[in-house]
Amino acid sequence: MKTMIEMQKKLLPDLLDVLKQRYEVLRQLHLMQPVGRRSLAAALGMTERILRSEVEFLREQGLIRIETVGMKLSDAGSDLVAEMEPLMKDLFGLTDLEKRLATHLHLKRVIVVPGDSDQSDWVKKEMGRAVARILKSIAQPDQVVAVAGGTTLAAVAEMMTASSSLKETTFVPARGGLGEAVELEANTIASQMATKSGGKYQLLHVPDQLSDEARETLIKEPHIQEVVELVRSARIVVHGIGDAKAMAERRKSSPQLLAHLQQEGAVGEAFGYYFAPDGRIVYYGRSIGLTLEDLAGADNVITVAGGSDKAASIAAVCPAVGGGTLITDEGAARAILPM
Amino acid sequence: MKTMIEMQKKLLPDLLDVLKQRYEVLRQLHLMQPVGRRSLAAALGMTERILRSEVEFLREQGLIRIETVGMKLSDAGSDLVAEMEPLMKDLFGLTDLEKRLATHLHLKRVIVVPGDSDQSDWVKKEMGRAVARILKSIAQPDQVVAVAGGTTLAAVAEMMTASSSLKETTFVPARGGLGEAVELEANTIASQMATKSGGKYQLLHVPDQLSDEARETLIKEPHIQEVVELVRSARIVVHGIGDAKAMAERRKSSPQLLAHLQQEGAVGEAFGYYFAPDGRIVYYGRSIGLTLEDLAGADNVITVAGGSDKAASIAAVCPAVGGGTLITDEGAARAILPM
DNA sequence: ACCTCCGGGACTTTTTAAGTCCCATGTAGC
DNA sequence: GCTACATGGGACTTAAAAAGTCCCGGAGGT
Numbered sequence A, B: 001m002k003t004m005i006e007m008q009k010k011l012l013p014d015l016l017d018v019l020k021q022r023y024e025v026l027r028q029l030h031l032m033q034p035v036g037r038r039s040l041a042a043a044l045g046m047t048e049r050i051l052r053s054e055v056e057f058l059r060e061q062g063l064i065r066i067e068t069v070g071m072k073l074s075d076a077g078s079d080l081v082a083e084m085e086p087l088m089k090d091l092f093g094l095t096d097l098e099k100r101l102a103t104h105l106h107l108k109r110v111i112v113v114p115g116d117s118d119q120s121d122w123v124k125k126e127m128g129r130a131v132a133r134i135l136k137s138i139a140q141p142d143q144v145v146a147v148a149g150g151t152t153l154a155a156v157a158e159m160m161t162a163s164s165s166l167k168e169t170t171f172v173p174a175r176g177g178l179g180e181a182v183e184l185e186a187n188t189i190a191s192q193m194a195t196k197s198g199g200k201y202q203l204l205h206v207p208d209q210l211s212d213e214a215r216e217t218l219i220k221e222p223h224i225q226e227v228v229e230l231v232r233s234a235r236i237v238v239h240g241i242g243d244a245k246a247m248a249e250r251r252k253s254s255p256q257l258l259a260h261l262q263q264e265g266a267v268g269e270a271f272g273y274y275f276a277p278d279g280r281i282v283y284y285g286r287s288i289g290l291t292l293e294d295l296a297g298a299d300n301v302i303t304v305a306g307g308s309d310k311a312a313s314i315a316a317v318c319p320a321v322g323g324g325t326l327i328t329d330e331g332a333a334r335a336i337l338p339m
Numbered sequence C: 001a002c003c004t005c006c007g008g009g010a011c012t013t014t015t016t017a018a019g020t021c022c023c024a025t026g027t028a029g030c
Numbered sequence D: 001g002c003t004a005c006a007t008g009g010g011a012c013t014t015a016a017a018a019a020g021t022c023c024c025g026g027a028g029g030t
Helices: A004-011 A013-032 A037-044 A048-060 A075-105 A122-137 A151-159 A186-197 A212-219 A222-232 A244-250 A255-264 A292-296 A308-321 A330-336 B004-011 B015-032 B037-044 B048-060 B075-105 B122-138 B151-159 B186-197 B212-218 B222-232 B244-250 B255-264 B292-296 B308-321 B330-336
Strands: A064-067 A070-073 A109-113 A144-147 A170-173 A236-239 A268-270 A273-275 A281-284 A300-304 A325-329 B064-067 B070-073 B109-113 B144-147 B170-173 B236-239 B268-270 B273-275 B281-284 B300-304 B325-329
Touching: A004 A013, A004 B004, A004 B015, A004 B075, A013 A037, A013 A048, A013 A070, A013 A075, A013 B004, A013 B015, A037 A048, A048 A064, A070 A075, A075 A109, A075 A308, A075 A325, A075 A330, A075 B004, A109 A122, A109 A330, A122 A151, A122 A236, A122 A300, A122 A325, A144 A151, A144 A186, A144 A222, A151 A186, A151 A236, A151 A300, A170 A186, A170 A222, A212 A222, A244 A255, A244 A268, A244 A273, A255 A281, A268 A308, A273 A308, A292 A308, A300 A308, A308 A325, A308 A330, A325 A330, B004 B015, B015 B037, B015 B048, B015 B070, B015 B075, B037 B048, B048 B064, B070 B075, B075 B109, B075 B308, B075 B325, B075 B330, B109 B122, B109 B330, B122 B151, B122 B236, B122 B300, B122 B325, B144 B151, B144 B186, B144 B222, B151 B186, B151 B236, B151 B300, B170 B186, B170 B222, B244 B255, B244 B268, B244 B273, B255 B281, B268 B308, B273 B308, B292 B308, B300 B308, B308 B325, B308 B330, B325 B330
Parallel strands: A109 A325, A144 A170, A144 A236, A236 A300, A300 A325, B109 B325, B144 B170, B144 B236, B236 B300, B300 B325
Antiparallel strands: A064 A070, A268 A273, A273 A281, B064 B070, B268 B273, B273 B281
């Protein structure tokens, strides 16, 4: 049986936000007391009015006392702050991880879901749900979302739910198919995400492994060119991160390439690029679709990858992809961060 | 350490209400699926619109699926319902107790706080907090609140917090002083409640034990008569329940009275009236202030008493006081109800 | 072919939260 | 003792969220 906390997160995630906010007010007040509304609001980074409402509430609950010199915690208030500390750590320990990861990897936003996808497979679904929520929240009319392939992205597609805000969204694959299991192909995932969310989609029916001439020929095809244009115009990109060795084998790469990758110490893969632990690109398997340069033009690059054994890959790829959003799990997050 | 829920309730008092509502929707949906909005709303006794908001939320959480035949629980949803069942029983066992007590004692409303004030003294404070909350919620401008004495009422006074809604409230003692410890006197409590809540107060400076002539004389005093008028006009009355024997001894009653009470089997006391287990009045120690008849004119009679050893007293007094509000604790509630 | 109940959209009303400005007062520093 | 500043609290406006209400096209069952 899951804990009470897990249930609350599912059934009242909105209330947990206000819980956190109120606790933060209490905690900050505890540190600064006695203090006035305005200085406290500034310290907490909230407007005066909103803090005022919280203060009013906390006063009615008898947790803080208001005096002419400022506000102070009442006895009940300081007791509560002390008692709640471990609970809040449980509830929002991940928030802390998120902040540290964001600064460590220079990302705009990091979301960490509890668990480790190496050990429990529902964790991948949780990451998927998180991605779905983000997509919903940043949705804009007539946007294009490019999605990559892989098991993690498949989980994302599975967790998409219908939403009116995604109705005018077009999902496209980021690159041509990988020539592997069809349910992990970007094409499949793009169409599944569109179906589940109520959006539209366009597919890119080209193989991944192509000779240069074949690629040049294909790319001139009008209907392919059209889709490629669409893909490269995507303002939102969702992709996973692969383990370099596993990806190379899945793509049936030549023994030479495998040896090269191993020699260079490649650990992570994304969009056909293979990365060394220091973020250096050690190989690029060209295909049709998004390139790293295109990512710079996207407003939202959403990276989703988890599992403690992918920690090195994530740490290698993220800096190269640029400071977007990372959705990962607790296992990977703790493995990435220096202790 | 108190339970985690107790702590959360301080920061989010309506947490349980929301949790319960959402759970009920899930549970009912589980029973009726597939079902439409309107029938589900009717079954739950809520309006269509409000259910609609809940449904929207639950769908976003991926707990329910919406199909053309109606709504169904998703796998995650049915898992959650199953997992939550025992938890909800724990959480709302008190709600259940409240309902049963209300019908058993023919009261309008019963609130049961967890614990037993015989065993832990913070339970009395919890009851006090509950009373304070009720007073706040039913507050009207220029109202008069009559309060009795006793240790329980002292706890209520202690837990009152400043509230704008009580600013125009006048607190008065229900009866003249008991001639006992000053901090348990109705006068003291009325003034303390007024001070803590930011309201006003009027006191009744007359002893409790008076000869008939002395009482008749006193009651003609203009300033006393004025307060008595105020007391009898109170639309809200808050009182506790005493153990008959203990009260009689505290009031230094004569050996004859003690014997009489014992012979008649008096168990409970309130407002100077002594009650037998069947609710019969076996003695009335007249004083100046509220009488049982005056209670009928009050809109809200709030009885607050707890502790398993007071169960008999509560059961005896409540019916006589008439169907108001009872605040008690788990210990008393379980002892009162037939098993 | 009809009839009923389904989800969803759209609009209005109501309630609640937030933004903004101002004031009397108490305290600290000079 | 006086000034300057930060304090809580009040009042009013504006914005946003929630709830009430009605209607529509369509799927399923009869």
